[in-house]
Amino acid sequence: MNFLKTALLSLSILISIPFYSQNDEEVMKEIYNLSLTKGKSYDWLNYLSNQIGSRLSGSLGAEKAVAWGKEELDKLGLDKVWLQPVMVPKWVRGAKEYAFIESEPGKTTTVNICALGGSVATPALGIKANVVEVHNFEELAALGKENIEGKIVFFNRPMQADLIHTFEAYGGCVNQRGQGAVEAAKYGAVAVVVRSMNLRLDDLPHTGAMNYGDTSVENRIPAAAISTNDAELLSTMLNLDKNIKFYFKQNCKQLSDVQSYNVIGEITGSEFPKQYMVVGGHLDSWDLGDGSHDDGAGIVQSMEVLRLIKETGIKPKHSIRVVLFMNEENGLRGGKKYAEEAKQKGENHVFALESDSGGFTPRGFSFDCDEANYNQALTWQYLFKPYLIHYFEKGGSGADIGPLKNDKIVLAGLRPDSQRYFDYHHASNDTFDAINKRELELGAATMTSLMYLMDKYGVK
Known part of the structure; x- marks a missing residue:
């Protein structure tokens, strides 16, 4: 049995x-x-x-x-x-991009950038303007046109380091790269610079696709990525002096x-x-x-x-x-x-x-x-x-x-x-x-x- x-x-x-x-x-x-x-x-x-x-x-x-x-x-x-x-x-990207932070006339610090894929070029002589730092589109809207018009918007939301699934961290911040230029242009920004999608601090800018949606060609503004080290530097310098300027030149073109x-x-x-x-x-x-x-x-x-x-x-x-x-x-x-x-x-x-x-x-x-x-x-x-x-x-x-x-x-x-x-x-x-x-x-x-x-x- x-x-x-x-x-x-x-x-x-x-x-x-x-x-x-x-x-x-x-x-x-x-x-x-x-x-x-x-x-x-x-x-x-x-x-x-x-x-x-x-x-x-x-x-x-x-x-x-x-x-x-x-x-x-x-x-x-x-x-x-x-x-x-x-x-x-x-x-096409064209000639290598160039950028610097100007803390006062004649005093500049070169930084590492690259054009985002799909971006328009800057004017032939580049763009130089004051910078406003934001971390998301809500902050952008809160600042409004009176604080953004004529400036370069700096999107500085890092990938969330405490997320074990790194693609989740990427997904949590990639919209600033993809739609940042469209959103900033609504408030009169002349360009956008976006923190690279990278979990470590280094000197390498990371490109990636951005798009302008239905924005007319004449209203499209240049978009570039900045390395994480230089994003930290730019943020620190802005905290010390809101009047610093950022210059960059890129030569990309959509054919x-x-x-x-x-x-x-x-x-x-x-x-x-x-x-x-x-x-x-x-x-x-x-x-x-x-x-x-x-x-x-x-x-x-x-x-x-x-x-x-x-x-x-x-x-x-x-x-x-x-x-x-x-x-x-x-x-x-x-x-x-x-x-x-x-x-x-x-x-x-x-x-x-x-x-x-x-x-x-x-x-x-x-x-x-x-x-x-x-x-x-x-x-x-x-x-x-x-x-x-x-x-x-x-x-x-x-x-x-x-x-x-x-x-x-x-x-x-x-x-x-x-x-x-x-x-x-x-x-x-x-x-x-x-x-x-x-x-x-x-x-x-x-x-x-x-x-x-x-x-x-x-x-x-």
Whole structure:
């Protein structure tokens, strides 16, 4: 009788635990072994970063990156590789920016700035004016036109250092970069200078997209980012003397849209060829560094997913596509174009995974999906735990796959350790030497493993 009770209890426990064959663990072990010992992601990124370099939409670098991406995907022997045309904005920085703080006539301190992406230029001789410091749009409104007109508005709200999730800290202050110029112009400001989105104190200005909304061309004012060290200096000097002046000159220009491309490769599914699973990142980057973390890492990791699937002999049930999206940084045109054409063709996308948070040590994934699919993903945590990668949560996925969202698709984002990401984000130090080979390869294997599991067990 005791034996029967024990047997029944053991059976009930087994029934309550999702069953996965040893094969899943073996397949994932092979994926990680291949990525860490015979991976291509690091070499691919070396070429993309050091031989091609920055890849701002509409630039020669972006054009070269498209050709490189297609050539490398062709070499993998995929079932299909093609270019998807997309019109993208062409903004050019021009000559290097220059700025100083003037404490009294003839006494100046040079500071580090860069134009924000999409900004207009200053007049040919630059702009010099008194400065008013604010931390948010409410302070701006409280000051009103009488205190702002004719001045440069200095937005100095730092990223919140006590937030462990650094993307939350970024989200809490990025609106001053994106909409600061529009808001300041309402009160007669002649320009805006914005504290760089960076958690550490350094001398590197961080660019990023800003927009003018429906502001007429003649009413657009220049917008620049200032390094965190120099933001601290400017704030301190303003506290001592409200009459100091700030001078800066930038030479950027918005040109007409040009044609570029998303680069797409596909392994056709063996059972569900008309159901698509996508993995991708964005091929474009800002122009100050070479975009190794943002988002060269995501590009090569996504390419490696398809290579590792082929190398391990996995025969996917669903059609799996890698998409190297163009123009995430200043327009999201590539992501929108891909989703638009998918809808026009009636393509059924069931899963999409994006890597756009840097090439640091992977910690897990965030999922944008219903409870049934999220609960299924949670049952896979134990498979990732031996790799110390089992942080699964509901949340956002990625900007480029966002336009695919509907009430059925499962969207996911790779979540690397983010503590160092904003030290490099959109700055001149986002270069290949900041990449750790092993961390990059772990991320590629992690993405491949999730794609393998999603393909094998399907979407609920």
